[in-house]
Amino acid sequence: MKGRPENLSPEVEARPVILEIEGLTHYFDSLRAVHDFSVTIKEGELVGLIGPNGAGKTTVFNLITGVYRPTAGSIRYEGAQLVGLPSHEIIQMGIARTFQNIRLFANLTVLDNVLIAYHPHAGYGLADSIFRSRRYREREKAMIERSQEFLEIFGLADRQNDIAGSLPYGLQRRLEIARALATQPRLLLLDEPAAGMNPQEIDQLMELIHFIRDRFQLTIFLVEHRMRLVMNICEWITVMDFGEIIARGKPEEVRGNPQVIEAYLGRQAIR
Amino acid sequence: MRQLLRNTNFTFILGAGLVFILVQALISVGVLNAYWQGIIFWGAAITMVSLGLNLIYGFNGQFSLGQFGFYAIGAYASADITYRWVRNDPSALVVVIFGSVLALVFMLGVSAFLRRFYGVATLAKFLFHFLAAVLGFFLAVRFVNPAIGKSVYTALNALPSGLSQQIVFFLALVGGATLAGIISYLFGIPVLELGSDYFGIATLGFTIIVKVLLDNTDTLLPFPEMKGARGMVGIPKWTTWPWVFFTFMAVVLVMRNLLHSSTGRAILSVREDERAAELVGIDTASQKILAFVIGSVFAGLAGGIRAHDMAFLHPTMFGFLPSFNPLIIIVFGGLGSMTGTIITGFFWIFLLEGLLRLYLPEGFETWRFVVYPLVLLLMMLLRPQGLMGRYEIAFLRRPLPPPRVKESPPAPKPIPEAGEVAV
Numbered sequence: 036m037k038g039r040p041e042n043l044s045p046e047v048e049a050r051p052v053i054l055e056i057e058g059l060t061h062y063f064d065s066l067r068a069v070h071d072f073s074v075t076i077k078e079g080e081l082v083g084l085i086g087p088n089g090a091g092k093t094t095v096f097n098l099i100t101g102v103y104r105p106t107a108g109s110i111r112y113e114g115a116q117l118v119g120l121p122s123h124e125i126i127q128m129g130i131a132r133t134f135q136n137i138r139l140f141a142n143l144t145v146l147d148n149v150l151i152a153y154h155p156h157a158g159y160g161l162a163d164s165i166f167r168s169r170r171y172r173e174r175e176k177a178m179i180e181r182s183q184e185f186l187e188i189f190g191l192a193d194r195q196n197d198i199a200g201s202l203p204y205g206l207q208r209r210l211e212i213a214r215a216l217a218t219q220p221r222l223l224l225l226d227e228p229a230a231g232m233n234p235q236e237i238d239q240l241m242e243l244i245h246f247i248r249d250r251f252q253l254t255i256f257l258v259e260h261r262m263r264l265v266m267n268i269c270e271w272i273t274v275m276d277f278g279e280i281i282a283r284g285k286p287e288e289v290r291g292n293p294q295v296i297e298a299y300l301g302r303q304a305i306r
Numbered sequence: 307m308r309q310l311l312r313n314t315n316f317t318f319i320l321g322a323g324l325v326f327i328l329v330q331a332l333i334s335v336g337v338l339n340a341y342w343q344g345i346i347f348w349g350a351a352i353t354m355v356s357l358g359l360n361l362i363y364g365f366n367g368q369f370s371l372g373q374f375g376f377y378a379i380g381a382y383a384s385a386d387i388t389y390r391w392v393r394n395d396p397s398a399l400v401v402v403i404f405g406s407v408l409a410l411v412f413m414l415g416v417s418a419f420l421r422r423f424y425g426v427a428t429l430a431k432f433l434f435h436f437l438a439a440v441l442g443f444f445l446a447v448r449f450v451n452p453a454i455g456k457s458v459y460t461a462l463n464a465l466p467s468g469l470s471q472q473i474v475f476f477l478a479l480v481g482g483a484t485l486a487g488i489i490s491y492l493f494g495i496p497v498l499e500l501g502s503d504y505f506g507i508a509t510l511g512f513t514i515i516v517k518v519l520l521d522n523t524d525t526l527l528p529f530p531e532m533k534g535a536r537g538m539v540g541i542p543k544w545t546t547w548p549w550v551f552f553t554f555m556a557v558v559l560v561m562r563n564l565l566h567s568s569t570g571r572a573i574l575s576v577r578e579d580e581r582a583a584e585l586v587g588i589d590t591a592s593q594k595i596l597a598f599v600i601g602s603v604f605a606g607l608a609g610g611i612r613a614h615d616m617a618f619l620h621p622t623m624f625g626f627l628p629s630f631n632p633l634i635i636i637v638f639g640g641l642g643s644m645t646g647t648i649i650t651g652f653f654w655i656f657l658l659e660g661l662l663r664l665y666l667p668e669g670f671e672t673w674r675f676v677v678y679p680l681v682l683l684l685m686m687l688l689r690p691q692g693l694m695g696r697y698e699i700a701f702l703r704r705p706l707p708p709p710r711v712k713e714s715p716p717a718p719k720p721i722p723e724a725g726e727v728a729v
Contacts, residue, residue, distance in 0.1 A: 102581070121584075134585075138582040155588070161569060193709065
């Protein structure tokens with residue numbers, strides 16, 4: 036199948052496709068950021084996207100979530116075309132993402148951050164809130180309880196009323212993942228979740244990723260820089276350089292691929 | 307009793323009730339003469355405009371300079387309704403009320419229709435909504451008014467005269483506010499797409515357009531009774547303390563309840579980080595329009611209150627310089643604080659009018675626009691977050707939910723605490 040390594044197990048290949056990107060191309064004016072990018076991801080997979088700085092990885096995420104509109108190509112999520120849809124509708128269809136540089140609502144409380152992600156599922160309208168109807172009270176209570184459950188899962192329960200910007204870095208990362216999961220996604224896009232973490236924190240993050248994948252039955256597509264994380268948890272990897280895919284395969288195959296080594300370390304490293 | 311006093315809702319209603327009774331009593335015994343009443347009513351009107359602006363700028367992060375335009379629209383529209391009414395002409399009442407209803411229905415239809423298409427160009431969206439609104443008002447002028455105008459008039463006049471006057475005043479306030487809301491919605495569709503700074507410039511342009519149109523109501527627009535730059539006289543003086551008080555409370559309550567809801571949090575998220583909000587599934591464009599329209603409805607409502615207190619309207623009241631009053635008030639009081647806006651709103655009008663005329667020496671009038679900007683400058687240097695920052699009194703504060711009580715033993719915590727390690 037297009038956009039996948041050939042040697043994956045037949046059990047995985049039999050699963051339905053969740054995300055299918057074909058011939059994705061994006062130009063910033065005349066700068067080619069992404070060229071003919073194709074990836075097909077099946078339900079429940081954990082796929083990595085790696086590449087040196089400026090390879091176009093984050094641009095791919097921005098294209099999937101509708102931040103940019105691609106110059107060409109198609110992005111299908113569970114069969115539905117995403118190109119041209121506004122971001123918030125794409126998110127509401129069941130795709131969530133985090134950001135490379137954390138983007139929390141820094142002046143609001145930890146709980147508010149999660150509650151905001153629930154807004155599309157709030158289930159009450161403007162009139163309910165202005166007149167404080169019974170539906171408002173019931174739904175609001177249910178929302179707060181669900182959000183608190185989320186915070187408990189992520190070990191943030193006792194900080195629910197702290198201002199999000201005041202949390203230590205590691206907890207901010209976690210809160211961002213909690214907020215993304217509160218949108219009730221089936222596909223989670225993680226943009227450099229390990230950025231700025233030490234090896235010990237990366238180990239904890241790997242545990243966390245495995246845990247949320249099982250608990251919420253997620254498909255995960257992650258962009259990462261840190262080999263320690265990618266090589267350990269991804270089932271297969273796509274490598275980008277200068278906007279193009281240069282390799283694809285299981286972690287151990289990619290690690291030995293001379294093109295990949297060249298992209299990361301420069302030509303001299305091979306000689 | 308003590309427990310009751312600890313209930314913030316109760317204490318707030320108690321406090322508000324006491325203020326209401328106190329002011330009413332002072333008015334009745336004549337301590338608060340017409341001059342002081344005017345200052346209080348004006349303060350309430352400006353505070354309502356400022357609360358609306360704080361919703362748009364302080365809570366939603368969109369910098370608007372157009373609120374005085376909507377204030378003017380509300381003032382002139384409601385004044386026209388009552389002006390004509392007391393001259394036995396129900397046409398303005400019928401046209402504004404029924405036209406607004408028709409326009410709203412048509413615009414709802416248009417937006418439901420346009421929602422079925424993706425990527426409709428902003429200008430096309432604007433045009434369709436604009437046509438829908440125009441059609442609504444056209445139908446009201448052409449068909450509804452000739453058909454039912456007379457019967458509305460006789461029906462309302464069949465009521466006792468005091469009651470019918472109160473109803474007409476209520477409808478005039480609602481009509482002015484709705485008109486301001488409809489126009490702000492139309493204006494917001496194309497303009498809120500721009501970033502916040504450009505939005506500020508565009509809304510400033512709006513205020514100026516409104517001012518120019520008001521200067522020429524009798525020549526450019528078909529409203530000879532507004533008398534253009536000579537000023538509109540003969541508006542019934544119907545604004546009383548209960549009207550001011552209850553309108554003001556309605557504005558405060560609506561704004562508070564809105565901000566304490568899920569929609570309120572969505573509005574806040576747009577201010578915090580628009581892109582992040584969009585990427586957790588918030589329709590940021592709708593939140594911006596919503597905050598803008600509600601803020602403008604407040605301004606329109608305040609305009610109606612002010613017009614029927616002054617009994618006189620002049621375009622210079624809505625000119626360039628006074629249009630900065632709400633901005634000064636919310637920055638001074640604290641962006642994102644209703645409490646701060648309410649305190650500074652009344653205080654600012656007292657400073658502009660009351661203090662000046664009664665207590666300060668004669669020559670100060672010339673100096674006031676030297677002194678006040680200097681006060682503002684000092685304020686910005688010493689306390690840039692404004693008087694109140696984001697502080698709210700308990701009644702207006704968003705409640706912090708208590709931590710969840712765990713009934714069952716919590717799920718095994720699979721993740722070690724990372725917080726300590728991170729530092």
